Amino acid sequence: MTSESSGRVRDDTARRGTTAGGGATDPATEAFVAHRNLLFTVAYEMLGSAADAEDVLQETWLRWAGTDLAAVRDPRAYLVRITTRQALNRLRTLGRRKETYVGSWLPEPLLTTPDVAEDVELADSVSMAMMLVLETLTPTERAVFVLREVFDLDYDEIAEAVGKSPAAVRQTAHRARAHVAARRPRGAVPPTRTRDALDAFRRAVETGDLQGLLDILAPDVVLLGDGGGIKQAVLRPVRGADKVARLMIGGLMKQSAAVSMEPAHVNGHPALVLRLDGELDTVMAVRFDDGRITGLYAVRNPEKLTGMRRETALHR
Template sequence: MKSEHSERTDDAAGRADVGGCTDPATDAFVAHRNLLFTVAYEMLGSAADAEDVLQETWLRWSGVDLGTVRDQRAYLVRITTRQALSRLRTLGRRRESYVGSWLPEPLLTAPDVAEDVELADSVSMAMLLVLETLAPTERAVFVLREVFDLGYDEIAEAVDRSPAAVRQIAHRARAHVAARRPRGVVSPTETREALDAFRRAAGTGDLQGLLDILAPDVVLLGDGGGVKQAVLRPVTGADKVARLLAAGLGRIAASSSLGPAQVNGSPALILRFDGVIDTVVAVRIDDGLITGLYAVRNPEKLSHMRQETDLCR
């Protein structure tokens, strides 16, 4: 099943399809499309904006003389990075006026994303929020180096810096992320077990059960985008979070379902009303306890939960 971003870029690339035959530029773009989307998404945290970046990338790529291109993959990544950087700087200003907490756009992902542990970690909600704390160029350098393993020379061309400057930026970004990322890679099994315990407790309003699975310093973030009701500020502490969840979920349990899903490469939960997705709940887990709860309710951010999105490195 194709994801929405695939359909949109198929439409764009399809303009170059004549008589059922595609040209080399289209073939190259389609071959690397999932990679380019993943690069853009990791830099932006937004599938909708990543789609727009792919459209812009295609427009620029379609005008390139392929005879001058040594490495098509690297060239396409460079175009995508530059377009994503430009959009990231614009988004930073837009997010300053966002109503409540801003959370990344969740993606329904296939099991193969979880099998690539490094990729799954890099697109997790917790990591994307850590990446939000980097400056745009730092984020681009970190993503291209740490996730996609590009060389410093390639990255330098993409971000218009010298290789020496890129090395310094990479070192600074690595240290910044290391101080804020989850303390260790959590296995899907451990995440599922924690989520199962959370779901059982939340579904029955079991306050003690919630307290048992929540870390003392757990933080709950809600993203309603000013459209749906959500906590406007982070709620911190197991007691506050547990009581808020027990009260809220207890009131809606009769008309809702809270079921598992694979979101951003990790197990997560989806709250549905009458079969319609209302909230996506992702988690951060440290030492077997939930340290972060990320509840996305903004309807504009839930469109990619209807079908799987292909991500790759």
């Protein structure tokens, strides 16, 4: 779905973007292409789904292509406004879809380009742990928080995007900021430290080193699995280091296929990719607090793994 939607946007912009003489692009296409990665990032942070974010971009392009550019003072702000409104509409639909989802719903992991990790604030905002925190906000709170805290839009711009007054947006931003602050990971962890911990985690799982795994996991660690009813996964959160460690080691031991665990850069952070007989099976992201793993997020639903086929560029 992601590749199809992305293809529709590219094909449509290509058709509209070439003149009869061939080659030159029109102003609408140039503006859309220039801000495309930004618009995708806005939509993805609001939705947690690359497939839905691509569909939002398609809807944004269709509305943008029919806009009188002479009346647009700031193409970037105008495009962000369209994208936000479309993402809000889809976020409410997505909420109803999650109510019937089988097991835990996790954000769709993305294989990200190296430059995402270099922007610490952006990487933090798209981390699996933060995306799950954003899931606890209302749709409007999420839109306001993302636009203000991640993209640094002013309150007047956000007000136009979400259809609220600037005063109401300020109150919503304050409420959302406090809500997120109480739930976000405690302190940034350097990527090298995360990679070292993941290497130790991988070795412990592969060798069946239970004590080694317990040394890395926080006592109150939580494992969430997302199989979407398509692949087997834990249906409820598994809590506690001993339970999680035994489940991880036992699950790997039961596999009859050739299993490999490889490092990858997912959502701007080091993560692990599990392959069975060379085929992508699971993306494992983690949350760190105070030097230990407090959250493990295992995405197995194959419909959510399309973002791992190629690197995705995210920008603010």
